[in-house]
Amino acid sequence: MKFLKNKWVIFLLIAVFLVVIIAISSNPQSPLNFIYKAVSVPLKPLQSFFSGAATRFSKSFDYFWNYSEIDGKYREIEEENDRLKADIEEIEHYRTENEELRELLGIIEANDDYTYVTANVIAYDTDYWYSMFSIDKGSSAGIELYDCVVTSKGLVGKVVSVSPTSAKVMSIVNEESTLMARLSKTNDLVRIRGMEQFSSEILCKMDRIDETVDIAVGDSVETAESGGLYPKGLTVGKIKEIVTEDNVRYALIEPAADLRRLDKVMVMSKAEE
Helix, strand or coil: CHHHHHHHHHHHHHHHHHHHHHHHHCCCCCCCHHHHHHHHHHHHHHHHHHHHHHHHHHHHHHHHHHHHHHHHHHHHHHHHHHHHHHHHHHHHHHHHHHHHHHHHHHHHHHCCCEEEEEEEEEEECCCCCCCEEEECCCHHHCCCCCCEEECCCCEEEEEEEECCCCEEEEECCCCCCEEEEEECCCCCEEEEEECCCCCCCCCEEEECCCCCCCCCCCCEEEECCCCCCCCCCCEEEEEEEEEEECCEEEEEEEECCCHHHCCEEEEEEECCC
């Protein structure tokens, strides 16, 4: 053990001696400079290796550091993009809502002899898909039998039963629905009827079209005088298809109100004089 301790002491002294000699000889003016030159030449490849390894390590470290920084910025941009998308969707929602309110205001201003109640659609009739549905307002809100029901886009139908807190609405596509209408382009009088209740498409049928009446796909149809049931001038829909059978013309009408996506409606009640 003592020998080993002495051996490590001797090794340490030799190492210190060599370090001192190399330090002194590294000075070009030192008379021992030849020792530094003699030692540095064989160690040069080793120095180059460690120098290159250090450079490569530094570059790799810089790469991963920069990648982490870029990844962080990318995530920040993604989050900002998501926030902007949400803001745009909210703005679009308010814009659509504002347009609908403006269109409803137009209906109200054109029919100032009516009172108005907004209601939510709470259920569709399973036997009469899209042609019969319930709303969450009833007689306690002032709704009465046969009141007209609309959206901002146009006519939906009429109230066919009322309870204090709810009401049932029959839409214009119900096969029992009939109303008088006029072509917006020519003002010609026509009849609009609901199609079969199990029809795959949500359409109405326009008949009683005089052979002299000029009609075309895309023409608009609006309510006519109907004895007070429907106000005049409400948009019903547009002609989707014109059919001739046995020299008799009729047209298929696509309702202006989107009956597939109804969630809110406005009920129009004739104001008491």
